[in-house]
Amino acid sequence: MPNTLSLIRTANGLLSPVVPRVSARIAAHLFTTPRRHAPPVRELISEQQGERLTIAGGPDFEQLSALRFGRGPRILAIHGWEGRATQWGPLAEQLDRAGFELVAIDGPAHGQSPGRHAHPIAFANALLAADRQLGPFAAVIGHSMGVPAVAVALSRGLRAEQAVLIAGPSNVEGVLGRFAAMLGLAPAATRQFETRIQGIVGAPAEQLSIATLGRQLRQPALVIHSKDDREIPFADALDHARHWQNATLHAVNGLGHRRIVRDEGVIEAIVATVAAAQRVRSSARC
Template sequence: MASLFGKIIRATFWLISARSPEKAGELAFHAFTRTRSIKPQSEKERAALFKARARMAEAETARLMIPGSVVATHVFRPAPGQETGGRVLIVHGYRSRSDHMVAMADALVASGQIVVCLDLPGHGASSGRVLHLPKAVEAIDAAWRQHGPFDAFVGHSFGGPSVMAAAAGAILHVPQRLPGRIVTIAAPSNMEDVFRWAGGLMGLGPEAQNAFERQVLRVAGRPLSEFRVDRLLHDVHIPILAVHAEDDKEVAFANVEAIAALGPHVELMRASGFGHRRIVSALPVIGAVTEFVNRKQHRAEILDLPLSCKNQPVKIEVPNSKRKRRPA
């Protein structure tokens, strides 16, 4: 049964749409891209932030200006003499923050990588109340200019399309930032699906939905239809590791299959049993990401692979018996 608040939202947009579908679409975009409070929303989240507090305090934090926001980056360095020279940028998902990516960062640091965790606008230690894909790419660009170039991008959830858009140069007013390789974890592959889901929640009719989607052209310089992985990365043939759990309740497993369909330069990892959020701290996933980022493989070798090669999925199954699943 829909909540009372949800019913009120849908009724409000229905009334606005009756007078002006264009205005309803504009307001829907404003509501969709407005970030929520950064305060913990549950005891579990509060405990996770407390656990990460000491490690986050050890990071070198820099604050970088982008239009409408000051974004925070947190730099973790290996011990002296253990650096490999590699640099990795980690980008969290919506309603998350760098604190939740500490386990991933620590494993990469232990392997010799310098790791930069980025707080997206309106999240973690970053200011601002608006977040959409162009804003995320602006933040990635600022991190690149301050700390890059990066050998790898790692993006979880919304961070996945964000790093892919940055690598593709998809936002017209932001330079392309192409790393040596990309890792996506539980990432959406088609932003049209995300907008249709959001429009459905708000009860937008066809005309208001079209106006809602047209806002992307205004902020990104490209229509929403361009923000799907097969169009973003059709000319980008760097190594990609795409990780997803088949029990992900927030982002369907079909999204990672779309990423894997890009070609033989993509490796698909099934991380069953870890859902949407636990996946970033799951030891098998962290191990696979660390190995992939540190793998010595020249980009030319990837480009020379025959297009007829098939992906070789890496399947990691976690016994679900006696495991209590947390709702995503």
């Protein structure tokens, strides 16, 4: 992949100033076409521990595959870009012990869900499809690109009492900018790339930012981010905490961008947060 990326950057350095439209079209295709990675052995174990469900489709997909673990108050989770539902296995185990059920979605074009293309709004629509079939939820959890999807879905009526936002970008504009820079796009090609993505997603990037969405949301949010994350800057976590009305920041270090979802300390923090909120809701109903 490094050699492939080097070739792409070299080609874009030569061609994107001359034919920006072509370079932008290729970049948009790459940005919305996830690769499917073979799951490691630990995730194959998670697959066996869960129960496969089919979720009826929405505007971006015919159907989705999901894994259900445990029984109890229901929690919804969605992975990040090129992730899978099986990545939530360690969290599912601890939530089950605490008396919760976890429904983990394979996003469109990810895991065992069909499709070839995806983007944040498609992920948000996947959460809303799960809500129509299985909601409401005690909490919704997102990792990486799943975080803006959670925010969008909540703003569009996803029924969840609280949110957990793990290593997520606070704005899609930053994601697009970093992707364009990684590919070595010239400024004109970058602008056309961003316009193409807006057309595909159906909304301008600024409407998907936490600065815009956070003002609308009333659910408490636990924001978890590692300070050494090289894919999504820790500054994005500070934006989440600043703009989401009722957010708590749980900063960690040394966990990077992906290892964070299976870290024991992070899992303990998530379980403790959702369990405490469930106890408050149960007491209020008594």
